[in-house]
Amino acid sequence: MTRDQIDIGFKAWRSFLEAHAVVIPRIERLLDSATGLPFTWYDVLFQLSCAPGQRLLMHELADAVLLSRSGLTRSVDRIEAAGLVAREAIPGNRRSTHVVLTGAGKERLAQAVPIVTRGVREYFTQHLSEEEAAAVVRILGGVRDHARAGSGAEAPD
Amino acid sequence: MTRDQIDIGFKAWRSFLEAHAVVIPRIERLLDSATGLPFTWYDVLFQLSCAPGQRLLMHELADAVLLSRSGLTRSVDRIEAAGLVAREAIPGNRRSTHVVLTGAGKERLAQAVPIVTRGVREYFTQHLSEEEAAAVVRILGGVRDHARAGSGAEAPD
DNA sequence: AAAGATTGAGAGATCAATCTTG
DNA sequence: CAAGATTGATCTCTCAATCTTT
Numbered sequence A, B: 001m002t003r004d005q006i007d008i009g010f011k012a013w014r015s016f017l018e019a020h021a022v023v024i025p026r027i028e029r030l031l032d033s034a035t036g037l038p039f040t041w042y043d044v045l046f047q048l049s050c051a052p053g054q055r056l057l058m059h060e061l062a063d064a065v066l067l068s069r070s071g072l073t074r075s076v077d078r079i080e081a082a083g084l085v086a087r088e089a090i091p092g093n094r095r096s097t098h099v100v101l102t103g104a105g106k107e108r109l110a111q112a113v114p115i116v117t118r119g120v121r122e123y124f125t126q127h128l129s130e131e132e133a134a135a136v137v138r139i140l141g142g143v144r145d146h147a148r149a150g151s152g153a154e155a156p157d
Numbered sequence C: 001a002a003a004g005a006t007t008g009a010g011a012g013a014t015c016a017a018t019c020t021t022g
Numbered sequence D: 001c002a003a004g005a006t007t008g009a010t011c012t013c014t015c016a017a018t019c020t021t022t
Helices: A003-035 A039-050 A058-065 A069-081 A103-123 A130-149 B003-035 B039-050 B058-065 B069-081 B103-123 B130-149
Strands: A055-057 A085-090 A093-101 B055-057 B085-090 B093-101
Touching: A003 A039, A003 A103, A003 B003, A003 B103, A003 B130, A039 A055, A039 A058, A039 A069, A039 A085, A039 A093, A039 A103, A055 A058, A058 A069, A058 A093, A069 A085, A093 A103, A103 B003, A103 B130, A130 B003, A130 B103, A130 B130, B003 B039, B003 B103, B039 B055, B039 B058, B039 B069, B039 B085, B039 B093, B039 B103, B055 B058, B058 B069, B058 B093, B069 B085, B093 B103
Parallel strands: none
Antiparallel strands: A055 A093, A085 A093, B055 B093, B085 B093
């Protein structure tokens, strides 16, 4: 790796960190002021809505929403207390639990989706041409996949 | 914006979120196990080391490290208690404070830099060609700059 | 013993309110 | 009053340890 590559690589890294640090709070703020929903709650509801039967096992949901197992337990506690999801026992499997989207959860998500969609477009996709979006998918998708697979000994949880 | 653009834009957004969610904990883990330093501490020390006189005002530092004002106050409290930075009064300006890197802070940073450099390379820049890194700088840098500038009414702090 | 999920303890972050200085 | 920084209250996350089921 040449000197220039090191420099441009470092700049890419900082752009990545800074874009995240700027965009995420903007979208959280937008979502909260419009719906009172934290972004992490939104992600839980959204991932459940994408799943068949609108339900997932706790550990499947943890993987989907990019949270640790214990972090998800706390989060689901709160979202369940708010009535937007429910834990359901699974017949014939007493060590796993399903998390299901409730009717109230669906309604709340339906309010939130257009807000988030607007925020993501305004703060992120608006600046990307189709080619650039494809480049981001390829580049950052590759980063994600390699980091997940690589050096398995360092996997969390 | 066409239908395909919406889809690819959404995929780009998810890749961005997921890459961050996977890579950051990996690097935090690496840094912590090698030096005992949290990544946020590292960033504070690093930003100070880049500044002339190795010192910055609190609000300058807050901008540099991508943390809220109050978040930085707490963080500097802890780092100062550990002896790695010091607050210094500014002659002729009694409402601002300088944060300065101490000798111990420099040593600690010197240990940490190669670790972080290695982690960033392993989990991030390794997968980027020079062209791709330049694309990331251009694209995500643009996202960052527009989000910072745009819709000023929503700026935090 | 391993998988799935939860809990206790502790650290860190944010918002809104406050204090001080200019 | 505005700028700079801090504090109080609250929320959420993570790690390590634990409990239950297979």
